[in-house]
Each structure stands twice: as structure tokens, then as C-alpha cells.
Amino acid sequence: MPVRQPLQFYSEPLPGVDTAELHGRLIVIEGPDAVGRSTQVARLRQWLEQEGHAVLDTGMARSALAGKGIKEAMRGNTLGPIAMTLFYTTDFADRLENEIVPALRAGFVVLIDRYIFSIMARAVARGEDRRWIEQVAGFALVPHAVYYLRASVEELVSRVVLGRGAFDYWESGMDVGFGADMYQSFVRYQSRLIRALDLMAKRYNFTVVDANRPADVIFEELRERIGAMQFNGAPIETIPAAPPKRAPRKRAWKSTS
Amino acid sequence: MALFLPNRYAGRLIVVEGIDGSGKSTQISLLSHWLRSQGYAVAFSEWNSSPLVRQTTRRGKKKEMFTPTTFSLIHATDFANRSESYILPLVKAGAIVCADRYAFTAFARDVARGVNRRWVRNLYRFAVRPDLCFYFRVPLDVAVQRILGGRDAIKYYEAGMDLGLSRDVVESFRIFQGRILDEYEAMAQSMGFRIIDATLSIEEQQRQMREIVLEALDQRLKSGVLRVPGGESNAGATTAPVLQ
Secondary structure (H helix, E strand, O other): OOOOOOOOEOOOOOOOOOHHHOOOEEEEEEOOOOOOHHHHHHHHHHHHHHOOOOEEEEEOOOOOOOHHHHHHHHHOOOOOHHHHHHHHHHHHHHHHHHHHHHHHHOOOEEEEEOOHHHHHHHHHHOOOOHHHHHHHHHHOEOOOEEEEEEOOHHHHHHHHHHHHOOOOOOOOOOOOOOOOOHHHHHHHHHHHHHHHHHHHHHHOOEEEEEOOOOHHHHHHHHHHHHHHOEEOOEEHHHOOOOOOOOOOHHHHHOOOO | OOOOEOOOOOOEEEEEEOOOOOOHHHHHHHHHHHHHHOOEOEEEEEOOOOOOOHHHHHHHHHOOOOOHHHHHHHHHHHHHHHHHHHHHHHHHHOOEEEEEOOHHHHHHHHHHOOOOHHHHHHHOOOOEOOOEEEEEEOOHHHHHHHHHHHOOOOOOOOOOHHHOOOOOHHHHHHHHHHHHHHHHHHHOOOOOOEEEEOOOOHHHHHHHHHHHHHHHOHHHHHOOOOEOOOOOOOOOOOOOOOOO
């Protein structure tokens, strides 16, 4: 697999997007259900904003076009795996074209709670062809970093039971039916998801973060890693919150790639 | 990689393709009625009709929210839903499924919109390969005249207004449909289209279709597909097709 530069397309260029115009940073948080991604995204956003960065955060099924339709379709429990994969890809494409790309053009830090990898992992866990979905999702931009919050299935089970108190139909893969009941199906389905993500880790250059630890510890690690990211020679934290008047902000954000 | 899933099942899949105004919907509805009257189990599926996806498509069109990529993806989602929950199970069960437009519509239309050809082909790889694909060949002028004469207004995306080809809807429609026509013509041979001259009379086109169906599906019609001997099966079980 060729080395890919951040903010380039994986395989298919999106019509009408010139990647040379993209100057922001694209940071992805991935991981299975109940691993605590949204908690981390919320804290990272707060921290990055305090540091003076403009932040856009986005996640699955939040597009203006398809978000509502996906939620309605999921309620009926009749969505097949291929239609589900494509519905989520539509949702992703709408957010990519209308939110993520404009934010990157404007120099934002874009924080994404689940990228194409979750869509791909869900499809693969349901037995769909990996190459098919990889090509379908090939119009995605290569992120600067993908943090894969990895936890054991036991840890996920305890978080679901202690935190939410009940298993979710889709998070348990009940549409395919991996087990006799929701617990059994959850364990098998989430194991498959983790395996699918593990296989992508190397291929897509994930940074694996041990998410069996408390949220505070995970946050510290993420903050340290993101803070140390070199953007155009400058770590993310050194960009001043309020740049001096004679040093136009644009410069600090200028991409050299 | 294979373009479609081979049809290894008992049922058969017949699809019609062509630009707007080629008369394909009229022909496939006549054909499905006839097959049903012969006692075959017939199912009918129309492009862009999945109950789970239609609302999203409708909203996106109304608010003009689509880009070429999302337009392509939402139609593929709609198709996938119909394919997974209707077309494929019925073909497996031994029905003759008649589809008004199939993946080729996306191949022609999305590419005319500027979407990468290879990408769209891959997008529909999960689709069952049709046993027969009728392509209704019609000169652009004839199709445009039929559309202008038959309906009040041409819709935004139908006219390719999102592409900024022309400010005039009719002119934009003509350019856009012309591009789609070129795409259809370019794949006609490689995709094995059965070409019907759509300027012939409705009766003559129908006669040709039936002849091709009998000849091409010969063995399968005798054994394999579900049939009520000597009687009319599930007449009216699916929505009655409207003749345009």
C-alpha cells in the first residue's frame, strides 16, 4: 500500500475539490461502540479551542442530507447491510463536501468521531467484500492522524451494562444475528468489529490507544499526541490563540504539502 | 473484478433502460402484465422507490442539496435496499423480476454528471446480473419532444440543472440527456443490451420484446421460474403500473 499524504484522496478524487486549497488538520477518533469516543472528542474540542484553534467536530449520521433518514431507517430494523453501508457513506459524503472540506479550506482543526473506517468495519463484520467498500469510500481524505481507541470486548460489555444499562439492537449486530440473545450477539459482533479495525490499523496508519484505561488517562495521552503533532514544523500548541497583528494567521496555517 | 453477481438462482431478471422519454416504462409494464397473464410469478421494481430511502432523496432534491457524489450514493442506497429486500429474495425464490431502470441508469447518469466511471461501476458490484437488458434507443429530439409534450415541468435534477449547463431548463435538459444518451450508446455493446428501436409503434416494440423473452429465457420459462399452470398468477399483487 503506497504511503499517503494527509489531505489527499485515498483513491478517487472528489469532483470539484482541489486538495491544494486545504490547510486545516484532520483528526479522527475511531473505535468500537461504547469505547468512549464521544467523551474524548468533546474534551479534545474544548482543549483545542482553549488553545485558540477553530474546531469543527462531526460524526456519523449527522449530515443535513441523510442524518434524519438514517435514524428513521434504523428504527424499522429492516435495513440490509449493503443499504446500511451506502446510507452511511452518503451521510459521510454529504458531511465531507459540505462541512469538512470547507472547514479545512478555512484552516480549522476537524475532529471526527468515526470516519470511513467504522463504516468499513461494520460492512466487513457483516460479511461484505472489503475491496468493494474500500473503493466506494475511496473519495475520503487521508487524515493527519487516526487514533484508534482499542478496548477488549469484556471492557465494552461492562461499559454498556454499567453505563447504559441495556444492549442496543444495532450495536449488538442483531440485524445479522450473531448469537441467541443480545449479549451473545454483542460479544461476537463487537469482536468482529475489533478484528476488522485491527486489520485496518496498519493499512491505514492508525495510532492505537489503549482504551481499557480510565477516560482521564486516555485524554492525557491523546492531548500529548495531538500536541506533539508537527504541522509545518510547528507543534499544534505553539500556534498563538490571538496572533499578533503583523503576523497574519494565514501564514501559520499555510500548508507546505 | 466481476461487474455483477451472477444469477445462479431459479428466477430471472429483466430490466429496461433508456433516456427519459424513450417509452421504456410503458413497455416493461406491458411485458410484466403479459408474463403474469401467462401464469408466471412476476415482481416489479422501479428505480428510486425504496420506502426507507425515498424520503431522503425527495428532501435532497427539493432543497437542491445534492452533489454528483451524494446523488450517486443515495440512488445506490435506494437500489441496495430494493435489491436486498425485494429483488434478490424474489429472484432466489423463482420469480421473474421486471425492473424499470437498473444499475445502468447510474452508470449513464452519474458519469454524465462527472462522477468517475470506474467508481460507479464498483458501487453496484453487489447487484444481480440481469438476464435480459432492453435498451430503448431513441433520437434525442424525439425524446425531448415526448417529454415536453407530456408533462408540465422538467425537474431540476432531471434537467441536470445542478451542473450549470445552461440557465434554460429545456436547453439544459437537452444537453444533459444528450450526455446520458452518449453513455448508454457507449456501453450498449459491452453490456449486452438488447436494442429496441423506440421510434417504432408501441405494439411493434412489445412484439419484439416478447419474442426476445421467449427465445432468451426459453428453457428457464419451461422449468425453473414459478408458474401457475394455465392460469394467471398473483395478478395485481404488486402495484398496478401506470401507463404513461
